[in-house]
Amino acid sequence: MTAESVTPVPRSGIHREAPPAVTAMVRLIRDAWAKAEPQIPEISQFFYGMLFTLAPATRDFFPINMEVQRGRLVRALVHVVQMVDRPDDLVPFLRQLGRDHRKFGVVSKHYEAVGTALLASLKKHLGPAEWTPEVERAWAEAYTIIARSMQEAAAADDNPASWSATVAEHRRLSWDLALVRLEPDQRVPFQAGQYVSVEVPQRPRLWRYMSPANAPREDGSIEFHVRAVDGGWVSRAIVSHTQQGDVWRFGPPLGRLSVDRESGRDVLMVAGGTGVAPMQSMLDELAQWGENPKVRLFYGGHTREDLYNLENLRALASTNPWLTVTPVVEQGPGLVGCEQGTLAEAITRHGAWPKHDVLVSGSPAMIRATVSRMLVAGTALDQIRYDPFTID
Numbered sequence: 086m087t088a089e090s091v092t093p094v095p096r097s098g099i100h101r102e103a104p105p106a107v108t109a110m111v112r113l114i115r116d117a118w119a120k121a122e123p124q125i126p127e128i129s130q131f132f133y134g135m136l137f138t139l140a141p142a143t144r145d146f147f148p149i150n151m152e153v154q155r156g157r158l159v160r161a162l163v164h165v166v167q168m169v170d171r172p173d174d175l176v177p178f179l180r181q182l183g184r185d186h187r188k189f190g191v192v193s194k195h196y197e198a199v200g201t202a203l204l205a206s207l208k209k210h211l212g213p214a215e216w217t218p219e220v221e222r223a224w225a226e227a228y229t230i231i232a233r234s235m236q237e238a239a240a241a242d243d244n245p246a247s248w249s250a251t252v253a254e255h256r257r258l259s260w261d262l263a264l265v266r267l268e269p270d271q272r273v274p275f276q277a278g279q280y281v282s283v284e285v286p287q288r289p290r291l292w293r294y295m296s297p298a299n300a301p302r303e304d305g306s307i308e309f310h311v312r313a314v315d316g317g318w319v320s321r322a323i324v325s326h327t328q329q330g331d332v333w334r335f336g337p338p339l340g341r342l343s344v345d346r347e348s349g350r351d352v353l354m355v356a357g358g359t360g361v362a363p364m365q366s367m368l369d370e371l372a373q374w375g376e377n378p379k380v381r382l383f384y385g386g387h388t389r390e391d392l393y394n395l396e397n398l399r400a401l402a403s404t405n406p407w408l409t410v411t412p413v414v415e416q417g418p419g420l421v422g423c424e425q426g427t428l429a430e431a432i433t434r435h436g437a438w439p440k441h442d443v444l445v446s447g448s449p450a451m452i453r454a455t456v457s458r459m460l461v462a463g464t465a466l467d468q469i470r471y472d473p474f475t476i477d
């Protein structure tokens with residue numbers, strides 16, 4: 086697990102009761118972590134020292150400057166370990182993560198080394214009073230479940246471990262936003278709505294997730310919309326320094342956003358900022374069919390200038406009667422047909438959307454706000470889908 090995998094696991098809404106032994110195991114893990122967490126900088130430092138001693142090859146999976154990495158991997162590992170009582174949510178996520186990690190050349194002994202280093206650093210920092218044999222057994226069992234799921238999924242994947250693609254176009258849409266079109270050497274087998282991890286030559290080994298903004302094309306080309314976030318290592322490099330001819334690497338396609346054309350249910354799409362990219366990809370795909378479910382897209386930003394893709398979406402809606410696009414702005418003057426407020430406010434003003442499948446995409450804060458407000462408004466959790474978001 087590396088930097089970009091610091092992600093809360095999305096909840097499926099399906100909840101099998103965990104067996105009592107698993108519940109007890111998770112309680113031991115959580116209690117120990119509550120005591121260890123304040124020491125995360127020291128734990129991380131010890132963890133990496135031990136990992137690179139046990140398995141020196143793993144050093145190549147991480148950026149040269151380990152400052153960027155800080156406590157991310159340890160936090161990601163602990164987050165996942167604490168979820169072993171939610172196998173319905175965790176296992177599909179781990180399987181994706183396992184496939185994604187093939188791009189590093191991760192093998193079984195690396196998983197062992199990560200487990201050993203994690204347990205040793207917790208043991209050292211918690212001390213014998215807290216790190217009892219029972220606690221150690223709980224962590225070891227949980228980590229084994231995780232490592233096994235990831236390795237099984239990796240072994241079952243016949244696709245290439247990664248793909249290369251050449252930048253054919255880099256266009257600034259605004260000071261902090263760029264459209265990048267790439268031509269992969271080999272077709273990337275993504276489906277509309279999925280995302281991939283990306284490595285760019287300006288920031289080696291700092292993989293970040295990006296969502297193709299188009300449906301799969303005959304020529305295999307892929308477009309991304311990239312927004313430079315404040316203090317962002319990778320996004321700023323892409324927006325400011327990407328050049329035609331740069332070679333990027335992609336991991337395998339991942340993600341749960343899709344439209345089921347056969348379900349008979351209508352679709353509510355909620356997109357903030359560049360979260361509109363996977364929605365555009367799915368709409369692009371739907372536009373190839375004559376008949377579709379009704380799709381209502383709420384596309385939001387702070388001001389109207391943030392809605393960089395609105396014209397394209399409106400053009401698509403003008404020729405596809407199943408699509409309605411509603412812009413939403415938080416501040417300043419609106420637009421024709423525009424709603425005011427946050428996306429969460431705008432959507433819930435229309436009720437609970439009981440007959441819709443709901444797809445949400447955007448920044449971590451926007452996803453959190455939208456999903457929680459919809460739940461309060463009465464939307465069922467299993468109606469809503471979103472992909473994991475990064476935490477810091």
Ligand SMILES: Cc1cc2nc3c(=O)[nH]c(=O)nc-3n(C[C@H](O)[C@H](O)[C@H](O)COP(=O)(O)OP(=O)(O)OC[C@H]3O[C@@H](n4cnc5c(N)ncnc54)[C@H](O)[C@@H]3O)c2cc1C
Nearest residue numbers: 293294295296310311312316317318319320359448474477
């Ligand atoms: C499933 C998925 C799909 C994504 N698709 C896209 C996409 O199509 N286009 C795109 O531009 N980005 C997308 N992202 C976000 C992207 O992966 C990176 O997180 C983002 O570009 C920041 O990376 P960085 O290295 O520049 O910032 P970092 O150096 O990792 O972080 C710098 C600072 O920015 C904050 N930050 C990190 N990510 C975000 C974020 N998404 N929004 C606001 N603040 C953030 C951090 O908290 C930190 O304070 C996607 C993320 C996920 C999880």
